Amino acid sequence: MTRRGGEDVPVDGSPARREPVRARLCPDGPLLLRGADEVVAADGTVHPVTRPVVAVCACGRSGRAPWCDGTHAYVKPRRTS
Amino acid sequence: MLLPASRGPVSAAVIDAARGGDATVPPHDGDDLHGADTQLALWVVYELSYRGFDDAADDAEWDLRLVAWRRGVETAIEAGLRRRTAxxxxxxxxxxxxxxxxxxxxxxxxxxxxxxxxxxxxxxxxxxxxxxxxxxxxxxxxxxxxxxxxxxxxxxxxxxxxxxxxxxxxxxxxxxxxxxxxxxxxxxxxxxxxxxxxxxxxxxxxxxxxxxxxxxxxxxxxxxxxxxxxxxxxxxxxxxxxxxxxxxxxxxxxxxxxxxxxxxxxxxxxxxxxxxxxxxxxxxxxxxxxxxxxxxxxxxxxxxxxxxxxxxxxxxxxxxxxxxxxxxxxxxxxx
Structure with a gap:
């Protein structure tokens, strides 16, 4: 994951101030990610983030990896938090 | 969008009032609450608060005949839904x-x-x-x-x-x-x-x-x-x-x-x-x-x-x- 804004510097020359990337683990569900620019899959493929918040698959069974497609609801949870 | 064709007496009265006609809109009488006639009428009244209709009166959203009718229907629908979902x-x-x-x-x-x-x-x-x-x-x-x-x-x-x-x-x-x-x-x-x-x-x-x-x-x-x-x-x-x-x-x-x-x-x-x-x-x-x-x-x-x-x-x-x-x-x- 890279941070939104990259190396951008505001026009007034002050140091760039960026919102932090925030991730939240949903119980038995995906990782909810805000403020990221990209998600890099295990095989190195870079997936650009195109919505304000994305759900990253955490069960490993999504048909739309790396994004969540709700499949976790039909598989046994692998983690408890 | 133009006002739709009515599907019964209730929607006919509501659509006429929305168009600026002088129809009286009788209060909801308990019949056909979930039927196409009443529901189309209610949809028309709500749509006045979204994008409206080209052939509706400009101020139809707050026409007191429609507001009063809507209030009665909403009360009946909400009461029914509360019973049903309790x-x-x-x-x-x-x-x-x-x-x-x-x-x-x-x-x-x-x-x-x-x-x-x-x-x-x-x-x-x-x-x-x-x-x-x-x-x-x-x-x-x-x-x-x-x-x-x-x-x-x-x-x-x-x-x-x-x-x-x-x-x-x-x-x-x-x-x-x-x-x-x-x-x-x-x-x-x-x-x-x-x-x-x-x-x-x-x-x-x-x-x-x-x-x-x-x-x-x-x-x-x-x-x-x-x-x-x-x-x-x-x-x-x-x-x-x-x-x-x-x-x-x-x-x-x-x-x-x-x-x-x-x-x-x-x-x-x-x-x-x-x-x-x-x-x-x-x-x-x-x-x-x-x-x-x-x-x-x-x-x-x-x-x-x-x-x-x-x-x-x-x-x-x-x-x-x-x-x-x-x-x-x-x-x-x-x-």
Whole structure:
């Protein structure tokens, strides 16, 4: 994951101030990610983030990896938090 | 959009008043509350608060005849829905102590018809087109009813609702506006995609499922229920959208039609998490008195949408029965 804004510097020359990337683990569900620019899959493929918040698959069974497609609801949870 | 043709005496009076005519609009008398005539009339009255009609009086939204009629119908519908969902809400409250657990229990408790599964596996091309047409009543104004809630909440719930709506409204890209994606899907199938085009032919249950969104969205008193409605809607969307997309592909309809539902698999997997925790749980944390209304709104969504789906499937089942009967007659005649 890279941070939104990259190396951008505001026009007034002050140091760039960026919102932090925030991730939240949903119980038995995906990782909810805000403020990221990209998600890099295990095989190195870079997936650009195109919505304000994305759900990253955490069960490993999504048909739309790396994004969540709700499949976790039909598989046994692998983690408890 | 022009005012639709009436479907009975109630909608005739309401449409005439909306046009600026001098019709009296008799108070709702308890008949046909969920029928197409009353529900079309209510849809017309609500639409005056959205984009309106080219041939309606400019100030029809606040015509006291229509406001008074709407108030009576809304009171009757809300009372009926509260009776109908009381057990659902009780089941949810028993199932868990926390709101997210209660909403999930509610979704698990209320069974819907196997509409998405039918579309995925068995529906004919014409049935898929009929489904897309019926659903257009909502999807051509997608998210608009819940947008009325934004000024009625504050803090983290407001931020999260704005975030969800921003995504629904294209995330800053006009070409990604979800209602536009749906219009593209309809046009690719040769279906009229004009806003409101199919309202006049929609079933009573479909109109009711749309009208409850406006009922909950337009009354500040019911904003908790509107949030609960959104929670149930988003939480029950991902799996059906995947099946519907597969059904659209199975019957050979264009890619643009499936694309809308593919987009919603991904979007609603996000929205499900956002609406449960970031919107509803935050709203109830800020105002614990909202809890029962959030659960009420969720139960309303599940019940009325199940009815709308069942009405569509019943129509197809009876058509199939008639076709089977006709072919049996043919056999008898030819014997």
């Amino acid at each position: 057990d659902d809400v009780a089941v949810a409250r028993e199932a868990s102590d926390d709101l997210v657990g209660q909403l999930r229990a509610l979704v698990a408790h209320v069974d819907g018809p196997p509409l998405a599964r039918f579309l995925q596996r068995s529906a004919t091309r014409d049935q898929v087109l009929e489904f897309l047409t019926e659903r257009s009543v909502y999807h051509l104004k997608e998210s608009d009813p819940h947008a009325f809630v934004l000024p009625r909440v504050d803090g983290p719930a407001k931020v999260a609702l704005a975030e969800l709506l921003y995504d629904e409204y294209g995330g800053g890209r006009p070409e990604r506006l979800h209602s536009l994606l749906y219009a593209d899907a309809l046009r690719s199938c040769g279906i009229d995609a004009t806003y409101g085009a199919h309202v006049a032919n929609a079933s009573g249950p479909t109109l009711l499922s749309n009208n409850v969104m406006s009922l909950l969205g337009l009354q500040r008193r019911l904003h908790g229920a509107s949030l609960g409605h959104l929670a149930a809607f988003e939480t029950t969307s991902t799996d059906p959208c995947r099946r519907i997309a597969a059904g659209i592909e199975r019957v050979g309809l264009p890619e643009a039609a499936a694309a809308y539902f593919h987009e919603h698999v991904e979007a609603d997997a996000v929205h499900e998490q956002v609406v449960l925790t970031d919107i509803c749980a935050n709203a109830v944390d800020a105002d614990p008195s909202l809890r029962d209304d959030v659960l009420f709104g969720a139960a309303v969504c599940l019940r009325v949408d199940a009815d709308a789906g069942a009405a569509l499937m019943d129509r197809w089942t009876s058509e199939a029965a008639v076709a089977a009967h006709d072919s049996a007659d043919d056999l008898v005649r030819s014997a």
